[in-house]
Structure formats: C-alpha cells, structure tokens
Amino acid sequence: MKAFRAKSLTSKEVQGDNQEQYSRLRDYIMELQSANPDTTVHIEVESKPNPDSTTRVFKRIYICLGPLKLGFKECGRDILGLDGAFLKGSQQGQVLVAVGLDSNNGLYPLAYAIAEAENKDSWTWFLECLKDDLALQNNSRFTFISDRQKGLIPALEKVFPAAEHRFCLRHIHQNMKLKWRCKGFKDCLWACATARTVPEFREKMEELKKFNEEAYNWLAQIPPKHWSRSHFTGWAQSDVLLNNMCEVLNAKTVEGREKPIISCLEYLREYLMKRIVNVMKVQHQCKGPLTPKITEILDEIKKAAAQCTVKWCGDSRWQVQGTLGQYVVNIEQKVCTCRRWEISGIPCKHAVAVNWDMAAHKQQVGPPEDWVHPCYYLDTWKKAYAYKVGPINGPKLWPISPVPTTLTPPLHHKEAGRPKKKRRRDQVEVENAMEKKGKLTRKGGTVTCKKCNVKGHNSRSCKEPKKGKATEGGSANDVVAAVGSAGGSAAEE
Known part of the structure; x- marks a missing residue:
C-alpha cells in the first residue's frame, strides 16, 4: 500500500x-x-x-x-x-x-x-x-x-x-455459451445470422432445431430483426453484426x-x-475510385462472379444463376433478390455478372465500381x-x-483497498483463457478426498482419518504416519 x-x-x-x-x-x-x-x-x-x-x-x-x-x-x-x-x-x-x-x-x-x-x-x-x-x-x-x-x-x-x-452477435453468443458451449452451436448461430434471405434464415433455424431444440427455442425468443441479416434494412449501407x-x-x-x-x-x-x-x-x-477495404471486398466478389450465368429479360431485370441458387437483379433499383447489394451498398456477384454481360453486348455501362454506393x-x-x-x-x-x-x-x-482497474471477465471468458494457456479448468468437476476417498470435499476439510491408518487407540508410529500423510495431501491441494 x-x-x-x-x-x-x-x-x-x-x-x-x-x-x-x-x-x-x-x-x-x-x-x-x-x-x-x-x-x-x-x-x-x-x-x-x-x-x-x-x-x-x-x-x-x-x-x-x-x-x-x-x-x-x-x-x-x-x-x-x-x-x-x-x-x-x-x-x-x-x-x-x-x-x-x-x-x-x-x-x-x-x-x-x-x-x-x-x-x-x-x-x-x-x-x-x-x-x-x-x-x-x-x-x-x-x-x-x-x-x-x-x-x-x-x-x-x-x-x-x-x-x-x-x-451485437458476440454478446448473444456469450449468453448462449453459458448453457450451450459446443462449437456446433456457434456455427448454427452464425449461419442463421449471416443468412440474407428469409427462406435461407428459416432453413438454418430448422437445422438448429434438429441439432438442439432447447437452444432453438431460446434463440427464437430474440426477434431476428435485431441480429439476422435476412431481416435487416438497407438504411445504413452496412451488414455488420x-x-x-x-x-x-x-x-x-x-x-x-x-x-x-x-x-x-x-x-x-x-x-x-x-x-x-x-x-x-x-x-x-x-x-481510387474506392477505399482500400472496399476494393478488396469487390475483388473477391468479382472472383465469385465468374461462376455465374446471366439471362436478360429485355428490361432492367436479369436472371442470374449462381453456385447457390437463382436470383433476379434489377439494375434500375440497384437490388438483387439475394439482398447483399441492398443491405451493404456493394454489388453482389450476381450484379457484377450482369455488369459484365451488359458490357459484352455493347450496352452502355461503366465498370462494377460505378454501382458501388457513393459512401465507399x-x-x-x-x-x-x-x-x-x-x-x-x-x-x-x-x-x-x-x-x-x-x-x-x-x-x-x-471502497477499501486498491481501486480495481481490470475489466471483470465473465465465467466463459475465464474458462476460455485457461484453455488457451493449456490448462483445463476444474470448475464443475467433482472433488474426491484423498484421505477417505469420499466425493464432495478435499483432504483439508475432511474430518475422518484416512482409511487403513491409525484410529483412536492405535500405535504412536501409525498416528505419526497418518498425520504425515494428511499433511502431504494438504500440500498437494
């Protein structure tokens, strides 16, 4: 002090x-x-x-x-x-x-x-x-x-x-981990949260229900408009979770x-x-024309767009077949039924494929970067x-x-003593930190006494002499041996 x-x-x-x-x-x-x-x-x-x-x-x-x-x-x-x-x-x-x-x-x-x-x-x-x-x-x-x-x-x-x-999905996952800690629960949660359409969201929720119905009922109580991209609006030009x-x-x-x-x-x-x-x-x-992070994102989208096939209906709509399904792109409204373009403001792979198809057929269109929202x-x-x-x-x-x-x-x-400066970590964070250091936590386990071999307490709190050792009326050597054995167990604890 x-x-x-x-x-x-x-x-x-x-x-x-x-x-x-x-x-x-x-x-x-x-x-x-x-x-x-x-x-x-x-x-x-x-x-x-x-x-x-x-x-x-x-x-x-x-x-x-x-x-x-x-x-x-x-x-x-x-x-x-x-x-x-x-x-x-x-x-x-x-x-x-x-x-x-x-x-x-x-x-x-x-x-x-x-x-x-x-x-x-x-x-x-x-x-x-x-x-x-x-x-x-x-x-x-x-x-x-x-x-x-x-x-x-x-x-x-x-x-x-x-x-x-x-x-924030991280905090939802932290609450989920208090009862369901398996990696499968985390994967199901993220699959539901990253689903961009309502049918896909329902499909992922059904997978969670088959995996664990109790966890499904818990998650279903949180309205999906708060945590799933399938129910997000496009007001913010962002799909952050x-x-x-x-x-x-x-x-x-x-x-x-x-x-x-x-x-x-x-x-x-x-x-x-x-x-x-x-x-x-x-x-x-x-x-330019885009910021570095958005340029990287669009480059990845362009790679995926090479897998798409495009068919034009004659107006502002295109039918696009991708690796995960078939969607409709409307270049006039700047939306795609996969909803990525609508939520994030960055053209999806289906929109990029339409852009390339228009350029290939000599239609007046700029590069895909022109379809990115001006905020980027x-x-x-x-x-x-x-x-x-x-x-x-x-x-x-x-x-x-x-x-x-x-x-x-x-x-x-x-408060008395030195002011606390470290953030209070919850139970899950403490256990995860111990696992990362290579030491498994003993929390939740059952302790077995080394003196009497009875579960529920350790040798320090044990009131019984060790089995097979001296009891009242035993020899002095046996008593000394019993005391030495108890002291060793306490040190180990």
Whole structure:
C-alpha cells in the first residue's frame, strides 16, 4: 500500500488533482469550444435544495466535437454503435460513446460522455443529445448497434421508436455459451445470422432445431430483426453484426479512463485528433475510385462472379444463376433478390455478372465500381477527414468561466483497498483463457478426498482419518504416519 500511495501522489502531480479539475471543468469547455467551433457540450448537475449555494455537484457531461459532427455527415452512413465502459480511477461512473463507420469500414467516433451509470436515464439523456446534434426526428430511418444492455433498449425505443436496433452477435453468443458451449452451436448461430434471405434464415433455424431444440427455442425468443441479416434494412449501407467499432475505441482509450475528469476527456480528444492524422497518411497512398477495404471486398466478389450465368429479360431485370441458387437483379433499383447489394451498398456477384454481360453486348455501362454506393468512394473518405480536431492551450491560458457556481466531484463511497482497474471477465471468458494457456479448468468437476476417498470435499476439510491408518487407540508410529500423510495431501491441494 505504501507503493500505491506513492504512485497516487505522483500521478496527482502529473495529471492534476481530481477536485481541482472539476472546479476548472467549465474553463476547459470554453477553451475546447473556442478551438473547435460548433462543438456541443452539455453538463448536468445534481439537483440541490439550496439554490443560493456556490457549489454544484457534477452528474454527467456530453461532448460532440464540431469537426467530428461535420465529418460524420460526410460519411453518408446512418449507423452508430453505442457502448459504455467503466472509469478505472478514483471516481466512479461510465464513459458512454457513439461510434460510426467511415468509407473504409473503419471506426468514426462521433460523441462521448461521462455519466454516473449505464442505465435508462443516462442513455435517454445521451440519445436526446445525439438526436439534437444530428437533427434527427422520432421517425428517422437510422440504425444503431449495441449489446443488450437493460437500460439502453428502452431508451432507444423511447427516443428513436422507428430506428433499426441491431444486437451485437458476440454478446448473444456469450449468453448462449453459458448453457450451450459446443462449437456446433456457434456455427448454427452464425449461419442463421449471416443468412440474407428469409427462406435461407428459416432453413438454418430448422437445422438448429434438429441439432438442439432447447437452444432453438431460446434463440427464437430474440426477434431476428435485431441480429439476422435476412431481416435487416438497407438504411445504413452496412451488414455488420458486431459492435467492433465501440470495442476498438474502448481498447484504444483504456488508459484515459483511470485519469481525473479533464485528463480523461483530454485523452479522448487527443486520440481523436491523432487518429485523423493517421488516416490522412493512409489516404495519401491510396488510389481510387474506392477505399482500400472496399476494393478488396469487390475483388473477391468479382472472383465469385465468374461462376455465374446471366439471362436478360429485355428490361432492367436479369436472371442470374449462381453456385447457390437463382436470383433476379434489377439494375434500375440497384437490388438483387439475394439482398447483399441492398443491405451493404456493394454489388453482389450476381450484379457484377450482369455488369459484365451488359458490357459484352455493347450496352452502355461503366465498370462494377460505378454501382458501388457513393459512401465507399475514396473522395467521400477524404471529405469525412477534411475536418480536423483542433489543438487547445494549457490550463494557464484557459478563459475563466463567468458561471458563478463551482463544480464539485460526484459523491460516492470509496471502497477499501486498491481501486480495481481490470475489466471483470465473465465465467466463459475465464474458462476460455485457461484453455488457451493449456490448462483445463476444474470448475464443475467433482472433488474426491484423498484421505477417505469420499466425493464432495478435499483432504483439508475432511474430518475422518484416512482409511487403513491409525484410529483412536492405535500405535504412536501409525498416528505419526497418518498425520504425515494428511499433511502431504494438504500440500498437494
């Protein structure tokens, strides 16, 4: 504990005092908004019975940087991942984030907040702030992806009742593994989730039912519109099943979550500022018309398109026979009945085969790249990162906020001992980690006592002498032997 206290004092000198940072939070916000125009900041405080008090207890803060707000609109992809992560320092709370996708299928952070907890009230407040920043309506056709957090689901239904809400498939699988851990269950789950048509989805669900009816009944209780591509809309130009964009951001900013509030917010802002520069360096080496990731995806689609045969009906529709079935492509509506083009915005192999057939018959058509949604163009990618997060001055040059009240840290009970910084892993993660290290877990197994050979306890808790050894009235040598044997067993345990 001496080393821990010494480290805490050193960290306070380097990063700043937590109490002092709360008192200067409004000054920091003024500097942040002056360096980044159109930045939205909302601060909420705890309600206090005495309005004449000169202090206010901090409750939560929301920040959406102006450059990121403009850049996200340039991306043209109406999808956001939502997630929360625990603060790891002396203060308690959660960091809430909203992360989108850019033209290269990379993460594009939009907004972040520090709230008291991850519950319905805090998520409703966070989503209301997002709604105002993006100028969305209640009936807006927007897509969100998250885990099945109990507070987030009703908050989304309240703020965006018409939105599409996808559940991260990884979290569904984590819940499934609590009871069904075989690899066959994972394969069946992914087969159902990646099915793009309703008939294919039903077929895969029937396979799961034959494999295990109890698991089928459990999965059938989750509406497929939340986790299967067969029921997704094409609003977001994305077929993602995992909330990886938020997981990556949380992993990149994990060190910032153990710092005082201003240092934590600055860690996030500096990461966002540096990330834009790093993406720009990659962009300078790219040649269009599409971004690098989308170019790789389309190249794989082109290889598969060589296996398709095409027949034209005379208008904007083509009949295409592929390796997995027969589908209809409508080039006027830019859809295919396999639904890949409709969901992702990238032409499927059937559409690419139609494009080649049209070119072979001297019809006016460009390359398959022209049929890709504009959100995947290299120019769109560059426009999104044309807005830079501005640097700010040090605390000595910050303006002084005219607000007469002073913010104080939120009240909470400090737990005894060293603050926990490692994420709490669930049972499945712990067991998987042990298996990867080459050591199988003993959890769930039955222990056999080495003294009495009875199952249910070990030699340390055994109250019976070892069978075949000395009992009351035995010789002294037998007693010594029995004691030595019990000590050896305890050491082994």
